[in-house]
Amino acid sequence: MGLRLFLALLIAVGLFLGGLFVSQFTNSSRAIVQTIDQKKSYYISFDDYYYEVPKQKAVDDRLVAGGQFLYNFGAGIKTNTLDNIFDDGAIAVQALIPLNGDNEAFERYINGSVKPSAEGAFKGTAEVTFADRKIDKARTAEVTVRKDGAVIRRQYIVNLPQSVAVISKDDGEAFRSIGASVGQASAKFSDYERMKLLVLAQSFMLSNRMFDDMYRLAHEDLRGATSVEAINRLADKSKDIFTLQAKVSGSNLTKDEMSATIHYVDSKNPANNKTGALAFRKQAGEWKLFTLQLPNGSVTGATQEPTQ
Numbered sequence: 001m002g003l004r005l006f007l008a009l010l011i012a013v014g015l016f017l018g019g020l021f022v023s024q025f026t027n028s029s030r031a032i033v034q035t036i037d038q039k040k041s042y043y044i045s046f047d048d049y050y051y052e053v054p055k056q057k058a059v060d061d062r063l064v065a066g067g068q069f070l071y072n073f074g075a076g077i078k079t080n081t082l083d084n085i086f087d088d089g090a091i092a093v094q095a096l097i098p099l100n101g102d103n104e105a106f107e108r109y110i111n112g113s114v115k116p117s118a119e120g121a122f123k124g125t126a127e128v129t130f131a132d133r134k135i136d137k138a139r140t141a142e143v144t145v146r147k148d149g150a151v152i153r154r155q156y157i158v159n160l161p162q163s164v165a166v167i168s169k170d171d172g173e174a175f176r177s178i179g180a181s182v183g184q185a186s187a188k189f190s191d192y193e194r195m196k197l198l199v200l201a202q203s204f205m206l207s208n209r210m211f212d213d214m215y216r217l218a219h220e221d222l223r224g225a226t227s228v229e230a231i232n233r234l235a236d237k238s239k240d241i242f243t244l245q246a247k248v249s250g251s252n253l254t255k256d257e258m259s260a261t262i263h264y265v266d267s268k269n270p271a272n273n274k275t276g277a278l279a280f281r282k283q284a285g286e287w288k289l290f291t292l293q294l295p296n297g298s299v300t301g302a303t304q305e306p307t308q
Contacts, residue, residue: 040254040255041253042252042253043059043061043068043250043251044189044196044250044252045066045250046196046200046248047066047162047249048162048184049095049160049162049164049184050181050182050183051166051181052178052181054070054174056072056174057070057072057073057091058070058072058073061250061261062261062263066094066249067093067094068250069090069091069092070092070093070174070178071088071090072089086167086168087169091166091168091174091178092166092167092168093165093167095164095165096109096114096157096163096165097109097163098162101139101159101160103159107130110143111128114141114155115128115143118143118153124148126143126145126146127144128142133180135180138158138159141156141159142154151169151171154168154169154170154171155167156175156176161184162184166178166179166182189253195251195253195258195287199248199251199258199278202217202289203248203260206235206262206278207246209232211231211232211235214231214289215231217289218290219283219288219290219301221281221290222288222290222292222300224301225301226299230299234296234297234298238276238295238296238297241274241295244266244272244273245265246263246264247262248261256281257279257290258287259278259291260278261276261277262275262276262278263275275295276292277291277292277293278291278292278293279292279293281301
């Protein structure tokens with residue numbers, strides 16, 4: 001199945017329903033970009049939603065553009081099929097369709113599209129329960145899919161201006177806490193648009209090799225630890241990424257650090273997909289680039305030698 005058709009199917013029927021193969025979307029490296037340990041860690045999607053990341057979980061937004069999987073720290077994850085991922089305890093999150101918070105349209109969409117699509121994907125039965133979330137009265141839908149008496153998939157869908165689905169196999173505490181914390185990012189974070197534009201601008205400058213500007217705008221510690229020439233040498237080691245399409249889905253945020261994964265997509269051969277990462281720290285109250293990681297190395301403002 002082609003990448004575009006696959007993504008269109010996910011958005012149309014609700015994320016991660018079937019046992020489809022996903023290995024073609026993964027990079028050979030399974031390292032997860034993790035934020036530093038803080039009391040609270042958030043994932044902020046550039047589809048204008050956010051959620052609090054449970055302490056024992058790490059977010060990986062590389063498998064499907066616009067979606068995230070959350071794994072236990074240190075867990076070995078099989079990525080041959082979506083069923084493998086959920087059987088290993090992963091939780092997934094992705095925006096569905098924008099309904100501007102209209103409850104009537106939301107319920108019609110769930111009953112008329114999500115429920116029958118889930119039943120068809122698993123050749124089972126789906127039960128739907130609607131409720132109002134206690135914390136903000138947002139309309140929610142729980143879709144539980146069973147086959148031969150066993151639960152195959154659970155979806156907890158919140159009707160925000162952009163409806164968001166949380167998907168799991170098990171009804172665990174982390175699944176519930178993520179569903180309870182999902183909200184509209186632009187309403188939660190007053191600087192949401194500034195953070196989003198900063199990340200997208202840095203990604204654009206990187207893709208266009210605007211290293212003088214990246215260096216000029218970087219954190220003082222990064223500027224003290226590297227140079228424009230060093231960034232050029234780093235980029236040359238991963239020069240194949242500059243022929244690929246760059247996409248950024250969102251960022252991880254803690255009190256002290258913001259990080260984002262850049263997906264470099266080869267639409268003709270997904271096996272060639274690559275990832276990079278940007279990490280920012282604050283200087284004089286403003287987020288500044290602190291670490292740049294490319295497939296074959298990195299530069300950072302931390303007190304260590306750049307990766308060779």
